[in-house]
Amino acid sequence: MNRRLYLILMASVCLGCLVLFASLHRADAILSHKLTTISDLDQQQLKTYATSAEHLYHAQDQAGIARLMQKIDQEHQTWAAIITHNLSPAMGTQVPDRYLTRLNFQRKPEWPVHNRWNEVLIGVPFEQGKASFVILLPQSMHPRPNLFFSHMMMTVIAPLIVLLIFTHWLYRYLIKPVDILRIAADELANTEKARPARPQLGKRQDELAELAATFDSMAGRIQTLVTSQRQLIGDLSHELRTPLTRMRLALDGDLGEAEKHQRIRREIQLTNQLIEDAMTLAWLDSEHMHTLPQHLKEDFSLSVLMDLICDDAEFEFEEKQIIRCYPDNLKLFNSNSLALSQSIENIVRNGLLHSPEGGQLTITAIQLETDATETVSGCQHASEGCPDTCSQTRVCARERSILIQVQDQGPGVPEEKLEQIFQPFYRIDKARMRKKGGFGLGLTLARKQIERLGGSIHARNACQGGLIMCLRIPVSLAS
Known part of the structure; x- marks a missing residue:
């Protein structure tokens, strides 16, 4: 039995859903990462502060460092400091006491920042020396994306749109041969002559194509039977007129009773043979069995x-x-x-x-x-x-x-x-x-x-x- 339609449905539904949800999951992850990353301009600003702090640190310019920290505080209303490898403030910088225990949780500027985090420590290691520039990420630089909308878009709206398109395509793929068969059946019922359904399906080789081919065979057989039966009835009615006419002439003629009965009996016998042969032919046509x-x-x-x-x-x-x-x-x-x-x-x-x-x-x-x-x-x-x-x-x-x-x-x-x-x-x-x-x-x-x-x-x-x-x-x- 042909299972092409079954395989198409299984492959399209299972593999399609798998690819769809994997793609949406990947797209959601990329979008979330993009939306929760500090902007390039702010990243560049933080790295500029870190470069300046590194130059002042190597020059042991404590006054310059103090001015840099004051500038950061004035412009961004946040604190910044230079931290050594053992997490101790250096060069006169200060770290508020409540952040001392959180210095191990520094994030690089290019890392994503979740919107649920209100206070994020950004650390930029110096290229030389065992120290780093640490700053409490200013609120003005904190990304605040609407992740709820993006998650809704990736998990509800986008899948729904894709599934609607897929369902519409699947419906059209399945209903097209059904519509063709319905129209052909209606033509066969009303006009006794239907257009072949199988050629209208093109190169399809699935179960519905087989159904269309079977329908065409059935329709052709029905049309042949109807035509042959009509022709048989017409020919039979025409042939019956001859013995009936001869019987009427025998009855109306001047023949003797014995000869008249003999002729009528012969015509009746021929008529019975004609009807029997016609019925046998009709039965063989209706059976239409090759075995x-x-x-x-x-x-x-x-x-x-x-x-x-x-x-x-x-x-x-x-x-x-x-x-x-x-x-x-x-x-x-x-x-x-x-x-x-x-x-x-x-x-x-x-x-x-x-x-x-x-x-x-x-x-x-x-x-x-x-x-x-x-x-x-x-x-x-x-x-x-x-x-x-x-x-x-x-x-x-x-x-x-x-x-x-x-x-x-x-x-x-x-x-x-x-x-x-x-x-x-x-x-x-x-x-x-x-x-x-x-x-x-x-x-x-x-x-x-x-x-x-x-x-x-x-x-x-x-x-x-x-x-x-x-x-x-x-x-x-x-x-």
Whole structure:
């Protein structure tokens, strides 16, 4: 099963949230650091005071140091001092008593200063000598950012905006194929013809794309069924008019009662056959299965089945000859004898109907082996005039199957109409077929049934005249 959509959602939600919150956490840390850092101008001012104090300290200018400390006090209302390595004031500078215990907690000018700290000691070590300049950070230099707003921005507002955008994109990504399917379903319901949904999804290969492809297949099947059923109903209603008209003429004519009853009985029989064939065709169309249900599968001898069909046909068409050219050991597995017998019988009867009086019908069957060239041999009816081609035909196949060929001696079919003869109610000579009781459903039913058995059927004209019906039937269907 395709899990592309599942993987996309998992990756986009999990990885997206992970990247989002990691990025916001990093951005919050950078922003907090930036907002709580002393300004560059104030940092430069503090370093300038420290440089001046270092020069005065090395020059042992105690008076200059006193003036510098006085200047700092006047300009910034804070104290400053020079501290030795053992945290003792030097050069006459003083540290208020309550700050003596906090001299170990000096911060460099470039370090961030949290807004919760009201009193911060800034220390700048001298480049030479074991001393440093220490100052109580003036309130004018103390950064006072609104960290609550920045934290709200990074932890609530920004994630909410990103999630809203992501949710909107995700909604559009998921709802687009749903909208396409909804519109297609509405078109199918109202117009019985929907635009294909799958091409509208572009290169998507996820579960929704598979759903769209399945919907297109379903819609196409429904449209085909509706069209075929409508055509079948129209053709059937047209065909029913002929026997009904003949029955009315028989009733209104001057025929005797016995002949009148005989004609009406015959028309009723033909009408029943027409309705039965039409219902079978409609059922095969609605089932549309390429394989048989398990309970209908059976093993049987195809040779015996074909003998029975030929025996019945010879009894019905006693003035015509059937030449049988097939071995007596042909067997089918997991197939269906009823469907196959109906198909072959329709083809045999159709060939006999088109053959002239005293003509003959030739039935051949060969078994095709996988990826092998087969030579037909062992014909049990060679003495009956089986054609030489029956023992010389070589066929290359890719699966194990049986090829049945039914050749008549009729006029054949125009090349452009070889495929049309398998359409419902199609007849080349309608008047002749009506006279013989045909409605043009035999070949249609035969193709439907053969295809349901996993095989195929087509027609071609013989070089010496006549039509050859070719049936390919798999030896065994998947169980």
